[in-house]
Amino acid sequence: MRALVVSQLAGGLSGVDLAELPDPERKVGEVLVRIHAASLNFPDLLMTQGKYQFKPEVPFVSGMELSGEVLEAEPNSGFTPGDHVIGGNKTGAFAEMASIPDRGLSKLPKGLSFVEGAAMGAAYTTAYTGLIELCGLQKGQWVLVHGASGGVGLAAVDLAKAMGAKVIAASGVETKLARIDALYRPDANILAEGRFREQVKEITGGALCDIVFDPVGGDIFDESTRCVAFGGKLVVVGFTSGRIAEVATNIPLIKGFSIVGLRAGEYARRFPERGKTISQAISKLAEAGRITPAIDRILPLSGWREGFEAMANRQLVGKVIFETNK
Ligand SMILES: NC(=O)c1ccc[n+]([C@@H]2O[C@H](COP(=O)([O-])OP(=O)(O)OC[C@H]3O[C@@H](n4cnc5c(N)ncnc54)[C@H](OP(=O)(O)O)[C@@H]3O)[C@@H](O)[C@H]2O)c1
Known part of the structure; x- marks a missing residue:
């Protein structure tokens, strides 16, 4: 699969590039997702420079937030193949597929596109x-x-x-x-x-x-x-x-x-029941059309540099979305 990999922590984006990686296999407690859209968050930018509080070891696949379709899940996970989901982990979203802990995913709110779903969660x-x-x-x-x-x-x-x-x-x-x-x-x-x-x-x-x-x-x-x-x-x-x-x-x-x-x-991890309530409340508001995420631009994954640079240069009004299968 194609993925955006941070291979060294450098100033600017010199340690970041697209690479071809083996498709991930689903791990225990995780859900395998075909990613349709992924959104850029400020911590993604900080992580390319080792400046975020969470410091993954290089090399790692960038991206903390995605939407997509479930390919494989455990029977008791609450997900079945074909479900449309949003969520993510701290890394791994800027790729065509990812294996994500099931507690990091929820169902795509009804009526939202994959692009809107990826823009909404975090x-x-x-x-x-x-x-x-x-x-x-x-x-x-x-x-x-x-x-x-x-x-x-x-x-x-x-x-x-x-x-x-x-x-x-x-x-x-x-x-x-x-x-x-x-x-x-x-x-x-x-x-x-x-x-x-x-x-x-x-x-x-x-x-x-x-x-x-x-x-x-x-x-x-x-x-x-x-x-x-x-x-x-x-x-x-x-x-x-x-x-x-x-x-x-x-x-x-x-x-x-x-x-x-x-x-x-961290709040949702420490208080999972509260986290679930928050996620359900957001879905309900979105499904009722009372909240709608603002999107500045939608780019193919090959346009990742434009997105990262626009965020670093403070040029955005709304989210950057990467369509990872384009
Ligand atoms: N606490 C949490 O749980 C939590 C969760 C997620 C994100 N965050 C944090 O929330 C912040 C925003 O994240 P985001 O994904 O929304 O980022 P974002 O889309 O890039 O928005 C950040 C905004 O901050 C302002 N800004 C950017 N660079 C600046 C600078 N050099 N000086 C002053 N203002 C600047 C800009 O607003 P204007 O140009 O309009 O002023 C920019 O639109 C980040 O620090 C992120 O780590 C915290």
Whole structure:
């Protein structure tokens, strides 16, 4: 089979290329999947450079998220050949086939294409776990979403709107704001730069935000500590800015807010029943047409470099999908 292999951890993408590999065999406890579509996530980019918290040994097949069709499964796995599935593992998705632990898969929500299914899982699971499971998002609350053009950011905007929250979408790139507006109609958008607390204060009528969802970190996190309402929550999602922020603990004390660490994948592994509930809730919303993933571009696997570079250069509004059988 054809697969995108990381053979050395290098700066840029010099250690990554397509290769022909033997077809995988199904392992015990796993499901063999013919992959139709796979989506690019920021950790895929970090893993090519050994900069993600999970550091697979080289060589490895890149890609953490896929959709496809079951080829082989154990009788008690809950899957049968021909089932359409979404999910993945930390690696292996940018290939024509993969053997995936059955707990990492769920059924493709009805009505979604393979492309939409591949775009949905990780981003919406992250957004759902952060906003709803950990922060108890309520209708009418103010939510500020940073990195709102990204896969996770857009999912958070879409989900928060679907839940009836009032959403401020924040991007560091001004030209992306109109595209985010056109996709999900947030209640306001801001350029996340400088003292954006002033804009947040004005938009919320002085109330500030009940939840701030931050995949960016660095200066954005620092300024966000001034945008959370008393009793609110600031969710640490990631560090796309490249800097892990540090906070003086008197700020959350004086301002009366909580800092919430989010690890959506680990949450589902540690609390499998909660993970299942989250996945079912997302499927239900998708099947009812209340949430729809935003896709920036669909590429054949041979176009992998364009996708990785667009993500690294911050050019995307939505997900990159690789059709792995093209
Ligand atoms: N905690 C969890 O459980 C969990 C799960 C999945 C992903 N994540 C993390 O969430 C983050 C986003 O992942 P993703 O797949 O959504 O990535 P993505 O699609 O590339 O989106 C990331 C967004 O961050 C902003 N950004 C990118 N580079 C930046 C830079 N140098 N400086 C400032 N902002 C920058 C951009 O938004 P703007 O241009 O609009 O500002 C970009 O659209 C990553 O850090 C990832 O590791 C966390």
